[in-house]
Amino acid sequence: MSKALLYRKLKQILLEEEKEVQRSVQEQLRLTDEKIEDREKLEARVQPILEDNVIHLKRNFSALFGDEVTQSIRDQIKNSQEEVIEALYPIIGKMIKKYIVKELELLSERIDRQLESAFSWKNFANRLKAWFAGAKPSTTITRDLLEPSLEQILVVQKDSGILVGSYTRSQNVDTDMIAGMLTAIKAFAEDAFDKGQDLENIEYETFKLVIRSFRSFYVVAAVSGGWNASFKNRLDDLILDFTSKILTKNLVDNEENSKLNESVQLYFDQVLNDSK
Structure with a gap:
């Protein structure tokens, strides 16, 4: 076989392979175009159905999922x-x-x-x-009656008895020691009588210690002078405002004890000075 014939056959084989590759590429492009066109056609057909379903869900959400949502909320509340x-x-x-x-x-x-x-x-x-x-x-x-006066505020962790914040009119008070003693007294009284109840008041000579318990901490207010319903109401409001505005937020943010103690001092200094 001559060289010219071999060359033509080789060229023919190479051309056939190239044409096959071209046909394959063209087929892939055609299929891709069809998919794109089919998707657009499908979206055009499905979109109105989806919009109708969304409107239906908005109008009938309570009837369709009300029980499930209610049960989910109940479970969340029960678990928290x-x-x-x-x-x-x-x-x-x-x-x-x-x-x-x-x-x-x-x-x-x-x-x-x-x-x-x-x-x-x-x-x-x-x-x-x-x-x-x-x-x-x-x-x-x-x-x-003798006018009552707020002398001291202590914020104490329930489990550890650690003092996390305090306000006092007198600087000659060992607040850490008092917090530890109060935690021990409070735990003993509650265990001795009824674990389902909290110790709320302790009387010591001319002072009345008012205790308000929360989930992870409790607040102790030392009051001197007479005790009446009006002052009790103001004190409870003061503790509730303090808890919602300062204490809960700072505990959630995990502030350091020094910063929290400073927040306690500033809050009660401002509130008590404004009330004068």
């Missing part, structure tokens, strides 16, 4: 009861306090009416004193 309670405690506490304050106002009005209708030398003297002072008789009687 302590977190939910701590988040809602200040809000619910304020609502309850408003109701109690309103009821106390109504009670005070009823007492005023009874005092005004009563006839005795003592009542007459109180009425005369109130008249000269321009106040109600019940207000005059209340002012005869």
Whole structure:
């Protein structure tokens, strides 16, 4: 076989392979174009159906998924009861306090009416004193009591008994030692009587220690002087506001104890100075 013939056959074989590659590439391009066109056609057909389904879901979401959503929320609340309670405690506490304050106002009005209708030398003297002072008789009687004063605030971790923040009028107080002692006393009293209840008050000579417990910490307020419902209401409101505005946020943010203690001092300094 001549060289020219071999060359032609070789050229023919190479050309056939090249044509086969071209045909394969063209076929792939054709299939790709068809897929793109088919997708666009499919989207054009399916899009109205999807939009109708979305509108249907919006209108009937409660009927379709209401039970599932409700059950999911119940499960979340059940599994996170302590977190939910701590988040809602200040809000619910304020609502309850408003109701109690309103009821106390109504009670005070009823007492005023009874005092005004009563006839005795003592009542007459109180009425005369109130008249000269321009106040109600019940207000005059209340002012005869010794005015209570907030002397100290301690914020203590429940489990460890570590003092995480404090406010005090006197600097000559070992707050860390007091926090440890209070934790021990509180735990002993609650274990000895009823674990389902919290120790709320301790009286020591002229001081009354008011304890308000939360999930992971408790707040202790040392009060001197007389103790009355009005001051108790103001103190509870102060602790609830402090918890919701300062304490809960700082504990969630895991602030250092020094920064938290500074926040406690600044908060009560400002609040108590503003209330004067």
